Every structure is written in structure tokens, then in C-alpha cells.
Amino acid sequence: MSAARYLVAWAVMLLLLGLSIWSAFLRIGPWQPVAQFGIAVTQAAIVFIVFMRLPGRPSLKWVFAGAGFFWLIFLYGISMADYLTRSGLPKG
Amino acid sequence: MTTLTADLPASYLTKEQTIASWLLTTDHKRIALLYFASITAFFFIGGFAATLIRLHLVNPAGTLLQPDMYNRMFTMHGIVMVWFFLIPSIPNTLGNFLVPLMIGAKDLAFPRINLASWYVFNLAGLFVLYFLFMGGVDTGWTFYTPLSTHYANGYVVAAAVAVFINGFSSIMTGLNFVVTIHRMRAPGMVWMRLPLFIWAIYATSAVMLLATPVLAMTLFLVGVERTAGVGIFDPALGGDPLLFQHMFWFYSHPAVYIMILPAMGVVSELIACFARKPIFGYAGMTYALMAIAVIGFFVWGHHMFTAGISIYSAVVFSLMSFVVAVPSAIKTFNWTVTLHKGRITFDAPMLYALGFVGLFTIGGVTGLIVATVALDIHLQDTYFVVAHFHYIMVGGTVSAYFGGLHYWWPKITGRLYSEMLARFAALLTFLGFNLTFFPQFILGYLGMPRRYYAYPPEWQVWHVLSSAGASILAVAYVLPLFYLGWSLFRGERAGANPWRATGLEWRTSSPPPAHNFARAPLVTSAPYAYNPEDGSAIAQDGAHV
């Protein structure tokens, strides 16, 4: 029963992989990294929830699994705030 | 070993006596002692470098050491003291020893990982000794690029590897503590009954786990850049040196909290016990600890105020630096108010703890001064900053470490030390410390930059005062080595609870048996149930002590 669930998840992941590659050839400019990153996040969520079986005891797993990603927001966000407001540093 | 424990009850010390039983032990208490040996060695290596620096600076022309040698000395002092003494000091010795005892567990969750972390720590230490004997590093402990990657002529890669490996030991320890505190507490030991030392270790571990990996990656990139000659942070190849600083300080500012949070935990235990009063505002103290741990991650940019970050982010970093000072102020207030209507005795641990509060306050308010962006433009990279962070890390952390060591010494060894000498050492620490570092505030405002091996003659008087203080401080730090060492052989036997304290660690024999408790403890009482009216107390397992 659960084996079927894993198979479905696996198939969805392959599908998303294809979608990601396909999106790379679309001319959607700045939306491209957004799309690809969004797909990667979805895939990672599937891995964590299905393959790493986050639901279930101990529920503290959610906190620990999320902590790393959550903390990255601070590193990225606060540093990016500096880069985006630094004068004289033109954007590429 | 047998002679040392001859008249002591059977304990973790007496269980097995072979060398292998120590080197392969998974007992958290023995591992704590292994760590104690390692970091004491590093404390004196770093202290030796500090001694040379202070001797050198007595003369304004700076002729004792060659310029290159001076630069290597302060670099080594920084690297050794930060990563090989201050960061592991309280967590890996006192923390390792006490966390399972205080929460009523038999051991940490992962005893083998705990042992492995000690070996990893020493492996990193070997790299330190390697670059030390090969000739040292001359980048400063901050490894700023492109100096470290393309211009420095010391053993930068070896130093980076040492710190990188050391990071693994931090992570292993932090991981062990977090999981242990979450899952291994004795029945009845709910979160709001945890001693503040445990809260502090928990907050520290969280910071270790969340910050150390970023430092590891940063130093890895520095190592790659230096060995392969590619330009990750090199502006000539499109890199950005400020990116290195962002990543470095994302770890290294929280690292300050890795050093100070455990000290705050120790001091909370000491003040409550020797004032015979529950700590004032226990819940507030726990929130303050966690707030410092979290907000401490948002302030790293105050190390970069003059480095060319945008003025908007500089202002925000300044604001956050003021915000993070608020919980520290609350803690200071609560410690002092705890004394109110207490029944205070001034044993050596208490003297260290009160010294901590005083020095931490001075370090804290000068921290506000450097957090003010406009003032930091003048003060950044001067002796003012040097004095400020030594007040926090040495006046704060090292005082608390010594205080904790004296407080739990009877528990660790089963012996009492000479109280008189200990009080003398505590007072000497306070005096010597202030004489060493207070003149440096003045030097800093006068405009003496850090890491200068020579300076104008008119500043000599302040440097001489500082060096004189350093020699007093050196005596104060060496003294415990003698009387604590002496106590191992001749010290009076300590009872299970010489201070009549409330923690679970005092509810087992001194020294504790191999698996900590003869009977698994059941926790029924809040921590610090001291009664100042008659000095009595109720231990956490409900016993009157």
C-alpha cells in the first residue's frame, strides 16, 4: 500500500524534473529562476514529506528539518538587503 | 590515579583505571575531563601568546618581536582563544559533565558521538600545533580576504583546516545537547523547571548548529581560493571581499553568543545558590536567553559599519544591535535584583559571579557605544573594540568559567579546595582584568588601531598600565592551577552537596557514580527553591537540603 505511495511520489518527481528542464528553454526571462527554484522546492518538500517520512512521531522532526531552511532566510535576506541597497554597485 | 581516589567512594573515576578506559570512554563525565585537559592546554598556549603581545607593547617602538612575529602572535592568540578555548570552554567541560546530571539522565543521547567530538577537537588542535611550529599565520583570526587568500605568507590553509575540523566538534556537541535536552529529561523535568544553565546550553547549542556550518563553508572556500588560485572572493577575478565578511560574521557574531550564553547560565546558578534566593524572573531569564540566541543572528553587520555596506543596512544592523542588548540588560537587572533580600555568602564562586556581572555590564554598555553607527566610524578597528570584546569574553566568559569550575569542583573531583586562596584569585582576576583592559578604552578613543606592533610614545603610559594589569591577570589565572591541583591530592573530602544547592547534580554522590544516579530521580520542584529567611532549600526532587 505504502509502496504505491512511494511509486507515485517518484513518478511525480520525474515529471517535475522534466518540467524544470522544459522551463529552461522557455523565454520567460526573470521568471525562469523563479520557476526552476519553485520546482526544486516542491521536489524537496516531496522528498522530506514522503521519502523522509516527516509526518509521524516524533513531531519535533518538523522543527529540526525546517530550522536549517528557515535560518537560511536570514543569511540570504539580510545580506541581499545590503547588496540591493549598496550604492555604486551596479546590477548585472 | 588510584592514590588520588583512595579515600573516595566508588565513582565514575574509580570504575576502571586503565588508560584505555579513559581514551575509549563514553561516559560524559570522563569526556568532560578529557576536554578539560585539552582546553586547559590551549588556554595556556593562547595565554602565552597574549603575554608576549603585552610584553612587546610595553615599548612603543615595538622591538621585542619582529613585525611578522607580532602579527603571527595576535593571530594565534585569536584563533586559539576563540575556537580552542572560549567556544568549547563551558559547554564542553561543565556542559558535558552537568547536562545529563542536571536533567536526571544516565548519559547524553549519543555518547559515542560525544567521544568522537573530543577526538575531532584534538585533530583540529594538531593542525593548530602544526601551523604553530611551522611558523604561524598572519591574517588575524578573521581571515579577511584578499589578504588571507593572496597576500598572507603564513600557513593559512592549515589554520583554516584546523578551524573547519574544530567546527565538526562544535556541531557534534551541539547536536548531542539539543537532542538530549529534548528527549532525555527525567520524569517531571518540564521545560519551565529546567535550571537556567540547561536553558543556556540549549540556546548555545542551537546557535552552534545554525552558525557553524556557514563558517565551515566560508573557510572551505578560502582554502580552495588560496590553494587553487581561483577568485571566489578576489576582486581581481570578479569576487567580492564583502561577501566573505558577510558569511564570516554570520557565524562569528553569533559565536560571541556561543561564548557568553553558557556563562550567563553558570552565573544564574551561582547567584541563586549563594544568595539563597530563587532567581528573580526565572521565566523572563529563559525568554531573554532565547531572544539573545535568535536576535544575535541579525546583528552581524555591525562588524562591517566602515567596510562599505550600504548605509541603509548599516542603520538596520545598528538598530538590531541595540535590540539584542535589551535582553542582556534584563538579565543583568534580574541578577542584581536576585541579591535583594537574599542571604548572601561570598564564597569564591560567588565572587567570580559578581565579578562577571560587573565586567559584563561594562562590556555591555561599551557595546552600546560601538553599536551606535556614528561612533563606530571612529571606534571600529581600534583598541576600544578590543577592550569591549575582552570585557565580554574574558571578563565575562572566563570569569564565569572559573566561577563554575570552583562551584562544581567538589562534584567533579569529590574534593574541596582552599577557599581562601580561591577568593584571593577571584579578587585578583577582577583587579588585574580591569587594569589590563580599562586603559585600552582610552587608547581606542585616542585612535590607536588594533594589530599595531608600534605606536607613538605619548601612548606608552596606557600600554604600560595594561601590561602591568596583564601580569596580575596571569598570576590570577595560574594560581587556581596550583590550589585546585593540590586539592586533588590533599583536599578535604566533599559531601554530596557542599553548597546545599537545589540542582539534581547535587542529589548524587560526589563524585557521581558511573551512571549518575543510584535511583532514577523524579522531579517535583521548580529550580532554585531557596528560602532566604533561614537559608534552607528544597532540591528539585523534593528533598529538603
Place this chain on the structure above:
Amino acid sequence: MSESAPRPAEQFADFAQQGEVAQLGMFVFIATEVLFFGGLVFTYYIYRHLYGAEFAIAGRDAKLMLGAINAAILLTSSLTMVLAIEAAAADRQRAILRWLALTVALGFLFLGVKGWEYVTDYRDHVVPAVNFLMKPGYGGPAELFWVFYFIATGIHAIHLTIGIGAVLAMMRFARRGRFTPVYYAPLEVVGLYWSFVDCVWLFLFPALYLLGRS
């Protein structure tokens, strides 16, 4: 470690607690790994932000086909790994071994493809510090892209190699019948690590292979 009659380690009350604690420990470790790789990806994104055009041109020379095949291999290996754990929970000892062996095989296959990719990269002169030529159209920071490409894929490959070693160890345990439906925490913990390494590739793949294709 080698006692025959299984009982929980001394500091634990029972196997359930030991298993939960082991899982939690692994998740904490994974959090630190997220920050470790996160730091690398962070530098990559800063430079991609600063040098978008150069990165796009350089990224076009990454071997998309090989990268995509490897992504599929890793995704499949996560599936076989989790099936091994399911087999342990259902006490199907032969199945544990079979799925673990398949996982190891996929792991080696990934490394093989990766190795082949490095060879073609070398022939392409895009290996910084070893064999690098500024191609026409490459801007200065193009080399930075390749630096990140090799650091990221290199560290990932090291993680995967450690994972293969861990799975091989689990196969030894399984052959000795150490996993029972009551206690198979080591297998579970290795599975978590394996899936996480898979996860890392999911982020590296678009960052390194999908630039500048349109």
C-alpha cells in the same frame, strides 16, 4: 555494538526512545548540512545576481543531458532506499538486502556518470586552475561559474560517497539479521541522509545546468 541479544543502549528506556532520538539526531545533522550547502548556494546566488549575463553564457556549456540523467538516477535511488526501510518494517529480510544493493548500484552509477562528465569538462577546457580557457563570449566572471560548479558537485559527490559507504554498512547489518520490525533505526537514519543528499542535487541541478538555455 556487537551484543547478540538486542537491547537498547544504557541511557535509553526502550527501543522506541532510542529510535526516535536517532532520527532526531539525524534531522539536526541535516539542518546543519542545509546551512553548509546553503552557504555555498548563497555565494553562488550573489554572484549570479551580480554577473547574470556571464553566468548564463558559461552555464550553457554544462552538460545538461548528463546532469538530468544523474538527477533521475538519484531520485530513483531515494525510492529504492525507502523501499528497503519499508521491507525492514515488514520484516522481509531478503527484500532489505535487494533494495539496498540496488541503492548502492544507483549510487555508483551516479558517480560514474559524474566522473564521465568531469572528463568531458576537462576536454572542454572549463576546469578552473587545471585546464581553463576563456572562450569567446566568456566574460571575466565566467570562471567563477565553473569554480562553483566544481566545488558544488565535488562536495555533493563526497557526500554521496559517504552515503554509499553507510548503505554498504547497512547491508552488512542486514545480512547479520540485525534489523527487526521493532528496531531498525540505523537503516532509517541512513535513509534520511541518503534522501537529503538527493535533495541537495535537486537544488544544484537547476542552479548549474539550466542557465542560459533559452
Place this chain on the structure above:
Amino acid sequence: MEWVPFWPRNAATAATPVDTLFIAELAISAVIILMVFAMIVGFGVRYRAGSDASRSNLVRKSWRFEIAWTVATFLVFLGLFIYGANLYVWLYGTPPGDLEIYVVGKQWMWKMQHPGGQREIDTLHVPVGKTVRLVLASQDVIHSFFVPAFRVKRDVVPGTYETAWFTPTKIGEFRLECAEFCGTQHAHMLGSIVVMAPADYARWLADQGAEPSLAQQGEALFRSYGCSGCHGANSTVHAPPLDGLYGRIVHLQDGEAVTADEQYIRDCILQGAARIVPAGYPPIMPAFAGQIGEDDLMKLIAYIRSLGRERHAP
């Protein structure tokens, strides 16, 4: 404050406001420190184990105290922050400046270039009362330009330009230091700022000999590096004209708009078309990274700046 034996000299307009803020914070610090020490000593004496002071009626509900204390601390801190941030924005803003000095830091010396072409090493002569604007660059590692008497400090990071300014108020010689550790001779990367009366300064400038001005030197480089081939007046290549470029808003191809300051011009020269192409021009400019040193770059920029000025000059 100079009557205090350990107070730094006050020789620029920024010094007084910085000192005032510093004294204010010192005063607040002193109050806090005295309060804490007084409480420790006072309680320590009154409630020592031997004393028979009453310990009854302990405060049990501490929330009110704690919240009051927290809010009060926070408000005081907030006030200090606003005061400091305000002053900082003024210190870090760059006023136009009466005088532009280009400074290049390298291990272990400071090279100064006056607009008139005069060059100095480790010494900088400036007239009193005039606002001096510095454009700082580094040839190798990070240095930091620090004049304690002026309360001015800027890290000089290789690969980018930093600007700083000061207005000296006193005649005399003031210590210039490198504040960021930069290698073996860091402690000897010293210099001095010589502040002179305007007349003395004019005489000093004249005594330096008739060198071509910085912009003139830049013009020569502009030709020798081949810039004039495309950007020159009678070029057939469709390259953006540089007249009056400095200080203008440039619209880039990706829709972004940037101000053409020193940093922008520097990036354009070093990175060429790979980077910042103004809208409407083909990306054909080569990158000069690695071919032009910091000194020459500054001369080129001085020249490009002068192109605007000449035209607007009355």
C-alpha cells in the same frame, strides 16, 4: 574636550558632534554601571549572611517590574540609536566638496593625487576650512583610511571605490593611520594630513612644479588606451558620448537606471560591454580588467569628469 589629557584632538567639523554623542553615551553608561555596582555592593552588605535584615515579604510577582524595566531600557536604547543613526547619515553622506583627492592604498603606503596633478605619498596637504572629498581605492588588500583627529574612517576595499569627506577646522599636522590589518607592515602604513592656511596651501601647490593636471594626464591615457577611437568626437563607432556623463542618470538596457558616479565609470571601463550597457548602444566595448592600474583608472575618471565640467563652465 582637549583639556582632558587623554582626549583625541578635535580638528574637523565632524569631531564635535561625534564627541558630544560619545560623551552622552558615556554618561548613560556611567549611570548604568554605577547603578549595578551600587546594587551589588549595597545588597551585598545589607543582606550578607550574617545580617539580621528582614527577608520577609519577598516580591513574588515580578512581571510588572520586568516589563517596566524592559520598556524603559528599550526606549533609552531607541533614543541613542536614532541620535547615532541620524549623525551617521550626515557623516556618510557625501557633500560635493571643494576639493577632490584621489587616494590609492597599497601595501604599505598611501598615494594621494590632487586634481592639479600633484602627487604625494603618505602626506596630504589640504587647506583649512574647505570640504575635502576623498575617492579611495586599493591596489591589493583591504586598508582603512583613518584620521582620529577628524573622526573619519573608511575601509578601502579593492575592486570598488569608497568616498569620504572631512572639513578641517584647525591648522596643523594630523595622524593618518591604516585601521584594517593589511599585512606585515600594517603598523607603519602611516601618514599625515597637513592642514594649511589657504594662502600657504596655494603657495605649496605652486611649489610642486608644473605637472599636467590629473584630467590632462587622463586625457593622454584616454588616447593611449584607445578609448578615443570609439568615444572620441569624430569616431564612426556608435559609442555613448562621455560629455557631461558624470553625475547623470544612465538608463541601462535591462531598464535599470543608475547614477554615473566614479564606481559606475570604473565598472564600465573594467568590465566593458559584458556589464553595463546604456540603452540604445550595441554591447561592443572590450573589458579592461587587469590592464589598467588603480592610478591610471583614477586619472581616466578625472578626465571623464572634466568633460562635463568644461562644457558647463561659465
